Amino acid sequence: MLIQKPDNPAAIRNASRQGRFSGPTGGLALGKAQANLAILPREAALEFLIFCQRNPKPCPIIDVTDPGDPEPKQTAKGADIRTDLPLYRVYKQGQLVDEPTDILSYWRDDLVAFLIGCSFTFENAMLSAGLPLNHHRQGGSVPMYITNIQCTPSGRFSGPMVVSMRPMPLKKAIKAVEVTGRYPRAHGAPIHWGDPTAIGIENLAQPDFGTPISFTHQEVPMFWACGVTPQTVMMESKPAFAITHSPGHMFVTDLRDEDLMS
């Protein structure tokens, strides 16, 4: 095991590749963009890429590999998508069948990897702008909710948008819109703030994913489109074969957060 965590993109990817690191990537290599991973057979890739094109808020594509090519050339030259994440999830017919530290034995010539922008990018920008992130202080992961907002479908891929929620002091809510709105390739501005029932969320204390978070009457709940959306939509289509990152164990790219600005 590592005594000290690797803290730059190449070091994190190398340590993952060599089996020396399999932990979550949150808080590591601050300032470098991390990405959600989704891998599908070529047969499903066009429909999925069109889905992402139609739903850019939850699914901002930052890289797509050539079929069978494990190198994500646009985001990390020389990296290997099969080994350079700390932890993966492998699905068959929509069922989780394995959670390996590499996917070399699962790789096929027809697989296409999609890298999708991640909220860590705009959270770094929020912290730099003096905006509080309660879930960091409370030590949990951000709470996520399935909304009643339907994504625009593409072929077999359809389903509701998943959002993450961050409470914000009312006086800072507009600043939070401005700061996150600068990063359209990392979910961008929130899709809603205020009354959760307006987007189909009945009970903030019972998130569908992540950890509930407490907030005060001086704070307003703000909702951002979430990278869990494409994973949920993908799984609901019960693909014969799919691979994703394990939650929180992202691909750390060589892009700067600023590269995901408009």
Next chain:
Amino acid sequence: MLIQKPDNPAAIRNASRQGRFSGPTGGLALGKAQANLAILPREAALEFLIFCQRNPKPCPIIDVTDPGDPEPKQTAKGADIRTDLPLYRVYKQGQLVDEPTDILSYWRDDLVAFLIGCSFTFENAMLSAGLPLNHHRQGGSVPMYITNIQCTPSGRFSGPMVVSMRPMPLKKAIKAVEVTGRYPRAHGAPIHWGDPTAIGIENLAQPDFGTPISFTHQEVPMFWACGVTPQTVMMESKPAFAITHSPGHMFVTDLRDEDLMS
């Protein structure tokens, strides 16, 4: 023939559909976004969509249809991509074989239509901002040049970026960067200004497409990524079958220019 040109998106599309309009769309329906059209068989569509994702400056995708579906739902509900443009070009093995006013007889169940942002959008914004467009005053089409900047390839699709050139008074060049930079889904900010040889253009008086344009020593040439790029790249791959709009005869969407802002 029409006495008066149609001047809103639905009227232009309807007149095209009914065979009453087959002219260029420049200057019509100002404030509504127009789009380049590229149609390819499904077999080539994934590679082409990945090409566009990798080259967003020349190829900003604003809509992709489902295979076989002629309705571009994201940009003009109810429209029919087979009839609603004034004039098309049909290619077989990369050779122009027809220039029809509709493509009903060419339509197939495996065709995917791509709509790509158009410089008319940012030109409207430039005019609103008081920036001069010499090619409008001189009555020609904008001059376009093949550069030495290679696009990032995807499968069979590769080639150089084509740029359009607009001369700008030096004092207004920065404003032109700012104004066009607000429209990343319509080519966005220029990719270069000044010395044409820096991007492989030897002679501004001999454009590869369009009309040469005169300018003075007080003006600087500014270069924007151009929607001719994806067409050129597509044709160089000699696809078995492809359809595009005829130059200047664009698809007029229901989107506002502002919808193509960041």
